[in-house]
Amino acid sequence: MKMAQIEPDHAAGTVDRKNTAKLSCRHLWKVYGGDARGLLRDVSAEADPGPVADRLRDEGMIPAAIDVSFDVAEGEIFVIMGLSGSGKSTVVRCLSRLVEPTHGHVLMDGDDLLGKSPREMIEIRRHKLGMVFQHFGLLPHLTVIDNIAFPLSVQGIGAKECRRRVAKIISMVGLEGREDSYPSQLSGGQQQRVGIARSLATEPDLWLLDEPFSALDPLIRRQMQDEFLHIQTELKKSIVFITHDFLEALHIADRIMLMRDGRIVQVGRPIDLIINPADDYVAKFTQDVPMSRVLTAADVITRNPSAPEGLVKVEPATKVETLLPMLSDHPEGLGVDLGDQSAALVTPESVIAALSRHARDTEDPAR
16 A cells, blocks of 8 residues: 655654655554454544553553554664563564554555555565564574575575675674684674674665664673664664663664653654653653763854864764863864854863753753
8 A cells, every 4th residue: 555655743753854754653553462453443543542542451452552653764773762561572573564563554665564465575574674683593504604695595586696795794794704604603792793694685675673782791782783883874774773771772873762551752862862851751761871972062062263273173973972082182172063154162161061061950850
């Protein structure tokens, strides 16, 4: 079923990417334990879903995803967060129809996936969706090369093209020299690299990752996050990434959707959730985040028309935690190119002032 592009609603958050949504999820419900389709069919999209969810529970059903709506823009890393049981994994499985939604729409490039036949969905998963889960699911009797090539062989890709793609991906994920190893001969981080490489082999349009690094040791996990961002810089995929770790989300996310009890609590940039939490639940999620990992050069600038010439320049999106050692070497300040003619720079004093201001705002939200 081909549908016109749907304008983002309030629950979907703000997408500033020329309104090009790679994925649009609209009023998605997943209910277990009974037949809720009839009841949900009559529910207005504008209606408060709370009473409907309560009625479903009263009738012995379990609403795991409740009226979920969001957009994922082209090239965006969209992170879904929440505690265990919040519905985040249910939502991502509904996107690929590994779990069948009870109600709603899931549109990829404007095409409703919920109108596709099982055979059509198999082809979409083979060619357009890449999926990575917490458990790697590698085939133990196949080498690294053969594990990565497996989805290509299922597609019927020729041997020459298959070798080309696999060689490129092995280099991209840093597995050179382990091509002929079996999964049992690899570390956890290396196994996860194989899982990521296998999901990328089909060159998917949309990449779904469900807590892919949560089983890894902390140091390897941070390394994998950096590798993931490196891959994204090159491939610019549209990504839905699930995690329960806010620091991980902070490191990789363009936007975050925080869920609780099957419902969306807040959608926004990481700094939006930290500076302007929608409620106490969001505030508790973000309360321990160091502001140096959130604020950027653009947030801590000072305007100075008489700024000295020849300052080292940084990008406006550079994190304060990156600026601090640079300021130690350049106490006179760093220039920031904001694209206009005004002189903007970051100084040790401007950073201290910004961190102090945000610390006061956190202690007293009414300020």
